[in-house]
Amino acid sequence: MTSENFEFRLIATDGKARRGEITMPRGTVRTPAFMPVGTGGTVKAMYMDQVRDLGADIILGNTYHLMLRPSAERVAKLGGLHAFARWPGPILTDSGGFQVMSLAQLRKLTESGVTFRSHIDGRAYEMTPERSIEIQGLLDSDIQMQLDECVALPSTPKDIQRAMELSLRWAERCKIAFGSQPGKAMFGIVQGGDVADLRIRSAQALKGLDLKGYAVGGLAVGEPQEIMLEMLDITCPELPGDKPRYLMGVGTPDDILKSVARGIDMFDCVMPTRAGRHGLAFTRRGKVNLRNARHADDPRPLDEESPCPAARDYSRAYLHHLVKSGEALGAMLLTWNNLSYYQQLMQGIRGAIEVSNFNGFMEETQVAWARGDIPLFA
Numbered sequence: 001m002t003s004e005n006f007e008f009r010l011i012a013t014d015g016k017a018r019r020g021e022i023t024m025p026r027g028t029v030r031t032p033a034f035m036p037v038g039t040g041g042t043v044k045a046m047y048m049d050q051v052r053d054l055g056a057d058i059i060l061g062n063t064y065h066l067m068l069r070p071s072a073e074r075v076a077k078l079g080g081l082h083a084f085a086r087w088p089g090p091i092l093t094d095s096g097g098f099q100v101m102s103l104a105q106l107r108k109l110t111e112s113g114v115t116f117r118s119h120i121d122g123r124a125y126e127m128t129p130e131r132s133i134e135i136q137g138l139l140d141s142d143i144q145m146q147l148d149e150c151v152a153l154p155s156t157p158k159d160i161q162r163a164m165e166l167s168l169r170w171a172e173r174c175k176i177a178f179g180s181q182p183g184k185a186m187f188g189i190v191q192g193g194d195v196a197d198l199r200i201r202s203a204q205a206l207k208g209l210d211l212k213g214y215a216v217g218g219l220a221v222g223e224p225q226e227i228m229l230e231m232l233d234i235t236c237p238e239l240p241g242d243k244p245r246y247l248m249g250v251g252t253p254d255d256i257l258k259s260v261a262r263g264i265d266m267f268d269c270v271m272p273t274r275a276g277r278h279g280l281a282f283t284r285r286g287k288v289n290l291r292n293a294r295h296a297d298d299p300r301p302l303d304e305e306s307p308c309p310a311a312r313d314y315s316r317a318y319l320h321h322l323v324k325s326g327e328a329l330g331a332m333l334l335t336w337n338n339l340s341y342y343q344q345l346m347q348g349i350r351g352a353i354e355v356s357n358f359n360g361f362m363e364e365t366q367v368a369w370a371r372g373d374i375p376l377f378a
Contacts, residue, residue: 002027006142006185006212008244012354016236016263019353022244024142025183026082027089029057031244031265032349034256034342035092037273040065041075041085044273045328045335048087054308054336055343058142059087060268063135064096064103067125068118072138080140092268093141095132095174095189097148098217098249109149111166129173133186141184145215146174148189153223160193167191168205175209185212187246193218194227196234203238214239215246216264220255229258236263253282253345254369257362260349272342276335279323283311283341286369290334295320298376308340 003023012019022029036043036051039062043051051059061081066072075084081091100107104116104125113128129147136144148167151159171188178186188206192198206214216235219228232247239245246266247259256267272282281288283303288295298316306312310333322330345365352361 004183006183008213008242010242012356014353014356014358015261017260017349017353017358018263018265019350020244020265022090024090024185026142027057029090029266030346030350032256032260032346032353033057033266034346035060035266035268036339036342037268037270038085038087038091039270040069041081043339045277045332046273046339048085050336051087051339052089054340055347056089056339058090058092061085061091061093061139061141062096062099063093063132063139064099064127066093066139067096067135068120072135076138076140082140090142091139092143092246093136093139093145094248095136095145095147096127097132098150100127101150111169113147129170130177133174133177137181143213144178144184144186146171146186146188148191148217150191150218150221151193152221153194153218153227155193157193157195157198160191160195161198164191164193164198164202168202171206171209175211187211187213187215189215189217189248190235190239191218192231194223194231196231199231199235200238203235207238207240211243213244213246215248217248219247220250220269225255225258228255229262232259232262232264253342254366256345257349257365261358261362272338273335276333276338277331279330279334281311281319281334282338283373284344284365284368285371285373288316288373290316290319290323290330292320294375300376302337306337306340307344308337310334310336311340
């Protein structure tokens with residue numbers, strides 16, 4: 001199902017957990033949704049057809065990385081990011097703010113924007129709210145994020161307040177730069193670190209801009225999980241109930257479950273792909289470290305009941321061999337497995353909310369993780 005407009009509708013709720021759909025010209029996003037991260041126009045170690053077949057409705061691309069190479073202008077000349085990467089569905093692009101703060105060199109922040117040097121070749125760039133939206137427009141992304149300043153935690157309340165207020169002013173400029181783009185959306189980003197009053201102020205001010213969606217940023221940047229969840233408890237009630245809510249850069253399967261329970265609809269994280277490239281598999285029984293020597297003679301698959309061939313059809317002994325040997329196929333298979341597990345988790349969450357059994361599903365999932373993976377040689 002598609003729509004010529006950007007639309008969000010709630011299908012069911014279970015407590016604060018929400019089951020919804022975002023419809024756009026390029027497709028429908030079933031929420032709660034996990035967006036595989038395609039930072040540079042590629043979900044690492046995966047074909048886009050595989051990503052789609054696993055059940056992903058939307059992927060994430062990144063303004064910072066794509067502006068550095070191959071450049072947004074080049075992508076535009078080649079037909080936009082969808083054609084360039086061969087992904088037909090919706091794409092959300094991060095504004096680049098987090099990467100400018102965390103990766104760029106010799107960064108200088110002003111009211112106008114941020115100047116920095118590329119971490120790749122040292123070339124000088126300027127990123128303003130207007131330029132961020134321009135780049136995302138050149139990429140032709142369906143959901144575009146405002147430019148914001150994200151501070152690492154812990155930080156002083158003074159620094160957190162300054163960054164939050166600057167992000168609000170930049171949100172207003174981004175909205176003007178975005179203008180009217182039928183079928184597309186710009187999301188604002190709630191900042192405020194771990195200071196409750198600042199989170200509330202940020203959410204209320206962004207709500208006043210009447211945007212099509214709202215993200216919660218500046219979390220999963222060094223703070224304990226309980227602080228992240230506390231900030232969601234404070235923030236989500238301040239956001240419109242009829243707009244999608246996106247928790248940026250989060251997270252572990254446990255983070256996702258607990259955040260859905262607080263009203264979050266969308267997630268992204270490099271964790272499943274990065275873990276796969278480093279020999280770590282996510283399964284319904286918890287995490288499996290394929291570097292561990294105990295897997296060297298284990299003929300069992302990761303999960304005999306998984307619909308994913310990577311989990312079902314290859315022995316742990318073979319996966320262990322690939323990982324220990326540094327073979328590219330090891331990263332490919334474990335990434336495939338991990339993204340499959342994340343999409344199965346999201347499908348289970350959506351189904352549970354529809355039948356008012358989200359708490360039961362969460363408890364069953366957590367019990368299975370706690371029970372853990374059972375070694376062949378106990």
